[in-house]
Amino acid sequence: VFLTLTTHSQIQKKVLIIGIDGVRSDALQFANTPNIDRLIANGFYSPDALSNDITYSGPAWSSILTGVWADKHLVTDNGFNQDDFDSYPTIFGLLENQDPSINTASICHWSPINNNIIQGVADFMLNVASDEDLSNETVSYLSSQDPDCMFIHFDEVDGAGHGNGFSVDVPQYIAAIENVDLLIGPILIALEERPNYANEDWLILLTPDHGGIGTSHGGNTIDEQRVFFIAS
Secondary structure: OEEEOOOOOEEEEEEEEEEEOOOOHHHHHHOOOHHHHHHHHOOEEEEEEEOOOOOOHHHHHHHHHHOOOHHHHOOOOOOOOOOOOOOOOOHHHHHHHHOOOOOEEEEEOOOHHHHHHHOOOOOEEEEOOOHHHHHHHHHHHHHHOOOOEEEEEEOHHHHHHHHHOOOOOOHHHHHHHHHHHHHHHHHHHHHHOOOOHHHEEEEEEEEOOOOOEOOEOOOOOHHHHEEEEEEO
16 A cells, blocks of 8 residues: 655655564553553553453454454354354455555464464564574564564563463563564664665564463453553
């Protein structure tokens, strides 16, 4: 999609969706996150969004990527025993159906997103073994390729929550959030250093899939459902 300016230059609209698994909204506010704060300062931010009331990653990421709840996409757990992505395709399915020349990419730490939700529809898909690998691969792709819509998924905050607790009172959980913010920094630099960046209009969306309570999630308490949403 192009917006033609009076100078006859063409501004390319592009989207980067950053998913961070399992970040409670109050924990984001508590943690030291200068890179995410910069995105907030340059856009819209709500600390009071709500996840799907089935707060497992499978149905939650399915809802984020399709725009409908579990009663339509039919994913109700992390087993992916059923889905209806034919009727309710992901954003990648919609884009590729509209215009196959649109460059779509997805790089994920939690592989079921690519394997079971996106299902090969994106032009480029990569599963990685760590959040650090995710940051490095995203930097490489932004620096060498020309994505129009890109999704990336960080997973280690959720792991810290399961291992130690989803709470502002758990140092390991807060440290994991702060580490992801550090890993987002090089991604933003790579995006801004793209050769054609002056002629690109990037929308950066950032959200988690769910919160948590104790060391788990999956229910419909406010601590599990409350998430944040950033459009920068």
